[in-house]
Amino acid sequence: MSVMVEAKRLGFAYPGGKTVLEDVSLTITAGQSLGIVGESGSGKTTLLRLLLGLIRPSQGEIRFKGERLEPRDGGFMRRYRAQVQVVFQDPYSSLDPRQKISAIVSEPLRSLAIAGDHGQMVTTALASVGLQTDIGNRYPHEFSGGQRQRIAIARAIVARPDLLLADEAVSALDLSTRIRIVELFKSLSQEMTLAFVSHDLGAVAAVCSQIVILEKGRIVEAGATGDILARPSHPYTQRLLASVPRMPR
Amino acid sequence: MSLLSVDDLTLKLDGKVLVSNLSLALEAGARLGLIGESGSGKSLTAMAVTGLLPGNIRPSGSIVLGGQQVIGAPESTLNRLRGTRVAVVFQEPLTALDPLMRVGRQVAEPLRRRALRDGNPLSGTQVQAAVLALLHDVALPDPERILGAYPHELSGGQRQRVAIAMALACRPDLLIADEPTTALDVTTQADILALLDRLVRDRGMALLFISHDLPVVARIAQEVVVLRQGEAVERGPVHAVFTHPAHDYTKGLVSAAHAFDSALGGRP
Numbered sequence: 001m002s003v004m005v006e007a008k009r010l011g012f013a014y015p016g017g018k019t020v021l022e023d024v025s026l027t028i029t030a031g032q033s034l035g036i037v038g039e040s041g042s043g044k045t046t047l048l049r050l051l052l053g054l055i056r057p058s059q060g061e062i063r064f065k066g067e068r069l070e071p072r073d074g075g076f077m078r079r080y081r082a083q084v085q086v087v088f089q090d091p092y093s094s095l096d097p098r099q100k101i102s103a104i105v106s107e108p109l110r111s112l113a114i115a116g117d118h119g120q121m122v123t124t125a126l127a128s129v130g131l132q133t134d135i136g137n138r139y140p141h142e143f144s145g146g147q148r149q150r151i152a153i154a155r156a157i158v159a160r161p162d163l164l165l166a167d168e169a170v171s172a173l174d175l176s177t178r179i180r181i182v183e184l185f186k187s188l189s190q191e192m193t194l195a196f197v198s199h200d201l202g203a204v205a206a207v208c209s210q211i212v213i214l215e216k217g218r219i220v221e222a223g224a225t226g227d228i229l230a231r232p233s234h235p236y237t238q239r240l241l242a243s244v245p246r247m248p249r
Numbered sequence: 250m251s252l253l254s255v256d257d258l259t260l261k262l263d264g265k266v267l268v269s270n271l272s273l274a275l276e277a278g279a280r281l282g283l284i285g286e287s288g289s290g291k292s293l294t295a296m297a298v299t300g301l302l303p304g305n306i307r308p309s310g311s312i313v314l315g316g317q318q319v320i321g322a323p324e325s326t327l328n329r330l331r332g333t334r335v336a337v338v339f340q341e342p343l344t345a346l347d348p349l350m351r352v353g354r355q356v357a358e359p360l361r362r363r364a365l366r367d368g369n370p371l372s373g374t375q376v377q378a379a380v381l382a383l384l385h386d387v388a389l390p391d392p393e394r395i396l397g398a399y400p401h402e403l404s405g406g407q408r409q410r411v412a413i414a415m416a417l418a419c420r421p422d423l424l425i426a427d428e429p430t431t432a433l434d435v436t437t438q439a440d441i442l443a444l445l446d447r448l449v450r451d452r453g454m455a456l457l458f459i460s461h462d463l464p465v466v467a468r469i470a471q472e473v474v475v476l477r478q479g480e481a482v483e484r485g486p487v488h489a490v491f492t493h494p495a496h497d498y499t500k501g502l503v504s505a506a507h508a509f510d511s512a513l514g515g516r517p
Contacts (some may be wrong), residue, residue: 039434040405145287174286175461176439199434202509229514243439245464247503247510248488 001029004065004163004193005051011059012046020046021217024060028163033189034248035208035225036197037240043217048167052086053077056202064163082112085156089168091148095140101126101151102136108159125158126151129184146177153184157192166196170203182206201244205229213237251318252277252422252455253298257310259414260293260479267293267306268479270486277422280449280456282470282487284463284502290479292457298457299335300327315422323507336416340428342408346400352411353396356380359418384413388444406437410444417448424449427459442468463506469493475499 005028012021021043028034031235038044049055050062053071062069064084070076085108087093095104105122108114114121123133140148144205149169156164165184170178185196185207198204203226204211212222220234232238252273260268267499268290275281285291296302298312300319313321315334317326336359339345347355357376361382364371384392387410400408409429416424426445430438446469449456460466466473466487473490475483475498483496495502 039436175463175505176286176501179508182508201435202513204513205514206509226514239436241513243436244513244515245439245442245462245468247464247506248467248491 001031002065003063004028004030004032006063007047007051007060008063009060010047010050010057010062012043012050012055013058018221019217021050021057024214024217024219026212026217026219026222028193028195028243030162032210033194033196033208035204035211036195036214037199037200037201037204037211038214039240041216042214044197044199044214045167046217047214048086048165050196051165051195052084053080056242061076078112081108082114083162083165084165085159085161086165086167087149087152087156087169090172091145091152092172094147094152097140099136099173100136100140104140104151105136105155105158107155112159114159121158122154125154128157128188129154130180144177145173146181149173149177149181150184153188157188161192163193166194166198168198168200169196171198171200178203201240213240251275251313252279252315253457255294255298255311256313258294258297258312259309260290260297260347261307261309263304264514266479268297268423268476270310271476271479271481273474273481273484274463275423275455275457278457279471279472280458282466282473283457283459283476284461284466284473285459285476286461286502288478289476291476292427295337295427295457298423298425299331299337301331308473329366330501332359332366332419333480334423335423335425336417336419337425337427338409338412338429340431342405342412342432345412346408348400350399351396352398352400352403353377354382354385356411356414356418359415364418379418383418384411386417386448387411387414388440389414397500400506404437405433406440409433409437409441413441413444413448416450420452421454423455423457425459428461429458429462430465431462438465445469463491463502464510475502 007026010021010024015018034159035046044096050057053069056071102122105125106118109118126133131150175179182203196204208225211225211228212219215236221228221237232241251274255273258271260267283291297308308320314330317330347413350462357380360379361376381392389395389407389410430441458470470487473487474481483490483499491503494503
């Protein structure tokens with residue numbers, strides 16, 4: 001398996017301020033689904049912003065397919081955007097209410113100047129997230145939260161990215177919707193590489209084969225999901241796991 | 250007679266039914282979980298019980314709290330009920346607390362009012378001591394420091410503890426907790442649930458716990474009512490409903506919760 005993303009000894013601190021990420025190294029191999037788990041203040045959002053190239057690390061570097069991620073290199077970032085897409089937490093604020101679904105989903109194709117039959121690509125994307133393909137002329141307000149998140153996922157995958165980043169992408173959804181979107185992510189992870197950032201250990205465990213646990217800006221534990229859940233070695237991971245309320249049997 | 254008795258409660262907004270023929274009862278010291286997804290009417294039901302419904306929502310039916318009919322009661326009666334019979338802890342402690350007021354003063358306010366209502370007003374020193382005792386009771390670290398802090402200087406969990414302290418200051422018979430841990434981290438949630446569990450038991454309060462999160466409800470409640478689009482579709486002891494759900498909707502929720510639960514594997 002080839003390495004898709006390699007983060008080496010990443011650090012991030014605000015100018016003159018506190019350190020939010022320290023000495024974070026991780027590897028995402030092609031085809032893998034990696035869960036990045038952390039509570040508030042763990043640095044997971046900062047790590048995601050670094051991975052998106054929205055901010056530059058104070059220390060260390062990120063390599064994407066061997067090439068150094070450089071947010072100030074416009075040429076690199078254009079190529080990077082075509083290969084890396086993101087789904088955000090709140091489908092009510094991530095979709096432009098004034099645009100039709102067809103325009104929303106095809107937006108990456110236009111902004112990345114991707115050649116081909118855009119209409120057909122939108123249809124394929126909508127179908128693969130389990131939506132009807134004739135909704136192009138409708139507006140976001142006509143859809144429920146779960147359907148909107150499917151639309152956001154369709155937009156993220158329409159340009160067939162190599163890497164899909166999900167930022168708390170199921171956290172705002174009701175339970176019965178959440179389970180369906182988790183299943184969708186799981187099936188998408190068969191086709192593309194996925195980095196799934198969440199505070200929700202149950203959702204991460206349901207989707208990802210590998211996880212890293214972040215606490216206060218540092219990775220405290222990393223490995224195969226099953227191993228970590230069965231034998232958490234770091235005290236923080238143990239506490240996190242013990243804190244998740246469980247269903248009665 | 251039950252502490253809280255809701256009979257045939259219907260809530261309408263411009264003719265649209267938001268809650269339909271809901272009945273539930275809560276005895277003193279009992280713990281009821283109200284489960285529902287967004288739009289189920291669970292928070293509206295809590296608002297109706299406290300007489301805090303928005304003016305455009307029309308209630309019908311009956312809500313009797315501590316022997317007092319809530320529906321149609323004048324504001325002065327409701328104010329007295331809210332100060333003595335029932336208190337609410339909301340989901341988001343940052344919006345529930347006044348950002349411009351030090352924590353000590355915020356907790357002192359309901360304390361002073363309750364004392365006045367009981368006919369034995371407290372002196373400044375007594376109020377101070379009672380506030381400190383409450384902050385101590387909700388297990389806030391270093392209560393003396395927290396007393397003089399503003400809400401933004403506290404963590405989310407600490408803020409929720411302050412909100413709980415304010416609710417306790419009224420010495421209510423019924424505590425309504427509306428998604429009180431949803432905005433919190435999972436480790437903080439575990440602490441707050443343990444705290445609520447202890448406080449409700451120690452003080453003999455009844456608890457109406459509103460949540461969309463089944464395992465959280467299982468942790469704290471004895472009985473449960475499942476709401477769907479304003480209708481109670483199932484009710485019973487938590488363990489029975491969660492292990493042998495009868496209604497299709499409950500079955501769906503329980504199976505989704507089990508899917509996440511089993512993804513976590515065996516218990517460590």
